[in-house]
């Protein structure tokens with residue numbers, strides 16, 4: 018997969034290109050990443066990338082021309098037709114399904130805004146999808162863009178060790194993850210659930226599935242509303258709902 022970023026702070030992206038699963042994906046050639054800095058596309062002596070908003074108001078906006086030229090340079094470098102994504106609090110809320118749809122593109126160009134955002138005409142003329150990670154404001158779109166890079170990279174075949182990708186599927190099927198335990202067997206008087214020590218793989222699978230259902234029901238019932246349950250899941254849910262005090 019090819020990902021480009023347009024950002025005033027391109028070095029920030031070293032956090033994903035140089036570390037962990039995303040760093041390995043770059044080293045293994047599964048992910049190609051490049052960054053373009055709008056400041057390199059300015060033509061004035063002061064390399065101006067921002068300007069005051071028409072109509073007044075606090076803060077500055079990113080100017081159209083440096084951003085546009087940086088995006089076009091990224092487009093020329095991208096294989097195939099790139100999907101241009103602008104990270105902003107005004108975007109469509111991103112969830113795992115949205116990550117999967119972003120990951121289906123051959124090339125992505127992630128535009129990280131700074132200041133109070135960008136001129137609306139840049140969005141209208143250059144941006145394919147405006148995306149928000151959640152209802153909160155960051156000082157720039159870079160951390161949101163890096164989160165997108167991490168989430169889509171995990172979906173590239175081979176990016177996760179084989180074992181992890183199997184586990185990841187279970188989580189990505191719309192339920193919250195079950196509790197996990199590792200040594201010591203007893204910690205401050207709290208023991209690891211017996212079923213996990215028994216080595217009965219199907220009992221462990223069922224226990225984990227029921228724990229995921231229970232946790233999702235308790236913390237995020239909204240995720241269950243639109244979910245189609247397997248017969249087994251319905252049985253496990255019924256057990257939970259018929260528990261004393263449920």
Ligand SMILES: CN(C)c1cccc(CNc2ccc(C(N)=O)cn2)c1
Nearest residue numbers: 104105130134149150151155157158
């Ligand atoms: C209006 N405004 C402050 C603004 C407008 C555009 C970009 C930015 C850059 N900051 C971001 C970006 C994304 C997110 C998110 N929730 O995905 C949060 N913050 C800020």
